[in-house]
Amino acid sequence: IGSRRILVSGPGTGAETVLREIERACARYGGSVRRQSPPSGGERPAADRAGADTAPYDLALVLATEQALPVETAARADLRRHRGEGTGTLGEEGFALVRHGDVTTVLADQPGGLRYGLFHVVRLGESAFGPARQIEVHRPATRLRIANHWDNIDVHPVMGQVERGYAGGSIFWRDGALRRDLSRVGDYARLLAACGINAITVNNVNVHVTEAHLLTTRLGDVAAIADLVRPYGIRVHLSVNFASPVALGGLATADPLEQDVRAWWTETTRRVYETIPDFGGYVVKADSEGQPGPFAYGRSHADGANVLADALAPFGGVVHWRAFVYNHRQDWRDRSTDRARAAYDHFAPLDGQFRDNVILQVKHGPLDFQTREPVSPVIAAMPATRLAVEFQATQEYTGQQRHVCYLGPWWSELLRFAPWGANGDTVADVAANGGLVVVSNVGDDPFWTGHPLAQANLYAFGRLAWAPELDPAAVLDEWIDLTFVPSATSDPDLLRRTLHEVMDDSWRTYERYTAPLGVGFMVRPGNHYGPDVDGYEYTPWGTYHFADRDGVGVDRTRSSGTGFTGQYPSPWSDRYESLQDCPDELLLFFHHVPYGHVLRSGTTVIQHIYDTHFAGVEQVAETRRRWERVAGLVDPAVHARVTERLNEQLRSAQEWRDQVNTYFYRKSGVPDAHGRRIH
Numbered sequence: 001i002g003s004r005r006i007l008v009s010g011p012g013t014g015a016e017t018v019l020r021e022i023e024r025a026c027a028r029y030g031g032s033v034r035r036q037s038p039p040s041g042g043e044r045p046a047a048d049r050a051g052a053d054t055a056p057y058d059l060a061l062v063l064a065t066e067q068a069l070p071v072e073t074a075a076r077a078d079l080r081r082h083r084g085e086g087t088g089t090l091g092e093e094g095f096a097l098v099r100h101g102d103v104t105t106v107l108a109d110q111p112g113g114l115r116y117g118l119f120h121v122v123r124l125g126e127s128a129f130g131p132a133r134q135i136e137v138h139r140p141a142t143r144l145r146i147a148n149h150w151d152n153i154d155v156h157p158v159m160g161q162v163e164r165g166y167a168g169g170s171i172f173w174r175d176g177a178l179r180r181d182l183s184r185v186g187d188y189a190r191l192l193a194a195c196g197i198n199a200i201t202v203n204n205v206n207v208h209v210t211e212a213h214l215l216t217t218r219l220g221d222v223a224a225i226a227d228l229v230r231p232y233g234i235r236v237h238l239s240v241n242f243a244s245p246v247a248l249g250g251l252a253t254a255d256p257l258e259q260d261v262r263a264w265w266t267e268t269t270r271r272v273y274e275t276i277p278d279f280g281g282y283v284v285k286a287d288s289e290g291q292p293g294p295f296a297y298g299r300s301h302a303d304g305a306n307v308l309a310d311a312l313a314p315f316g317g318v319v320h321w322r323a324f325v326y327n328h329r330q331d332w333r334d335r336s337t338d339r340a341r342a343a344y345d346h347f348a349p350l351d352g353q354f355r356d357n358v359i360l361q362v363k364h365g366p367l368d369f370q371t372r373e374p375v376s377p378v379i380a381a382m383p384a385t386r387l388a389v390e391f392q393a394t395q396e397y398t399g400q401q402r403h404v405c406y407l408g409p410w411w412s413e414l415l416r417f418a419p420w421g422a423n424g425d426t427v428a429d430v431a432a433n434g435g436l437v438v439v440s441n442v443g444d445d446p447f448w449t450g451h452p453l454a455q456a457n458l459y460a461f462g463r464l465a466w467a468p469e470l471d472p473a474a475v476l477d478e479w480i481d482l483t484f485v486p487s488a489t490s491d492p493d494l495l496r497r498t499l500h501e502v503m504d505d506s507w508r509t510y511e512r513y514t515a516p517l518g519v520g521f522m523v524r525p526g527n528h529y530g531p532d533v534d535g536y537e538y539t540p541w542g543t544y545h546f547a548d549r550d551g552v553g554v555d556r557t558r559s560s561g562t563g564f565t566g567q568y569p570s571p572w573s574d575r576y577e578s579l580q581d582c583p584d585e586l587l588l589f590f591h592h593v594p595y596g597h598v599l600r601s602g603t604t605v606i607q608h609i610y611d612t613h614f615a616g617v618e619q620v621a622e623t624r625r626r627w628e629r630v631a632g633l634v635d636p637a638v639h640a641r642v643t644e645r646l647n648e649q650l651r652s653a654q655e656w657r658d659q660v661n662t663y664f665y666r667k668s669g670v671p672d673a674h675g676r677r678i679h
């Protein structure tokens, strides 16, 4: 750009989008684009050139599909040699990057790879043009990397427009219709592609009446969104209501084994593909929190999912069938029911019964996106089923985008978790065959995510979904480079350092001042913000901590509890079962222990609760002091918004500390060993 000459060569929207990106950059930084059409007859692929016409430089960057590279180059020879060594194909989205002499080359098999290659070069910045680079091959770890939007067309009376949304209204919908100004959707697609995400759903998993019609009468709205995101390689999926044959089709039943019902799904799906040929598929929340499902007809979830899968199969579409199925109307007095067990109990017996284009979408933990949970045992229980793992960027239980909480380290830990022990497959390996899903945190807020620093979570999800082995601190570093302009002060690294100090450990800080040792919840029922230790204790939602004067925690052991530990394969079934071996951070998830129980860390449970809650608040106060230091180094509006959020975070953290510490002091009667103030 500017003084660099770039060649883009390849067919299709992939190459076209790259060229447009370069045009955009030229418009901003200088330079111009010259397009050269393919010779008539179309036998040779297009060779398009972009660069400053007058600049006296040779090519600095080449982005080309291998086939469309007009000349033989050292880079192409490298790729061929590499393939000979067993690299195989680069696939639809992969690319190779190599630098010889003064030329950096991105090669792809398919035009989609050029797009990711360009964004990679942008990420590398000047270092893409430094010393020679050995060939590197980049391919996504999994094909489906999806952002789910929990957006409603109408404003829901309780949940608002975006369910669990903390960033304003929907970017798609407004006043009961598709937004007239959809410019953010195009920008969003670009942003998603730049982080590595390649699909979206545009409506809430809880499909209300208006939104159910997106499948039929309002399909045009979905097509309009698909047109906007397609140039960035993003496919649109839709959340559908299982009872649609009744609600939309006027049938008497939605029984998946009824011929009429099958025919309705087949015909409806055919129309969807007629309108949107690259439509991705359906997402279904069935028999969950009041949504309809196959249980009403005495059918299994495999029966339910397969009927939709059969309708989608001829077009290459998939069904994401959610495993978030549990009894939300249980009696707290019934100690035999354990919500953590539910997904496994429902789905593990169905392994092998789902069609190939059914992807079971499993939340990463057995409960519900808590700050700390073990990995869901479903992930290790269904070898004959494609599984996608679901994460939540929208910070429902992690501070609602009022608290800084960089989730990269948490997700990285989950993706690296090895359910069968250190030498076995990881969660990321299991998901490779199904995909990774994130509940999006984006809305129409001026900063997109409410808290400007929450943008890093979406970025980190995309990067980790593409390459789960990445170091989350390095991913944060990329995000910092792409987001902030370095300052020309005496300490040019101050902003980066500060952002790392503020964000690297922010998830653990949040954990310290909220629910202790993996016990979960303790949030206010309904909106899930702020502390309420007993808030869920006696509700039908089935989440308990069982604190009394002697101890706290949920006994989920096989020997004396709900037996949940038995849902894990070895070695974790035994590690979690054992009071000595269970990791401290999950102790209260698996065990009910006396307050004086000594953790592996050497501290008692009650003293750990006090210590972490005091420390967590101190860390937030320190974070706020650090953020003050960088006033003047970031856009004043961003600085002000983050400052406002940090003030609220500090207030809220103090509230958490005081309620949790006081609660456990009153229950246990054990004073703080350091004599600090407990109310």
Ligand code: GCU
Pocket: 163, 164, 205, 206, 285, 289, 324, 368, 396
């Ligand atoms: C949580 C969340 C709901 C959401 C549900 C889901 O329970 O609070 O708002 O609908 O998860 O994932 O389906």
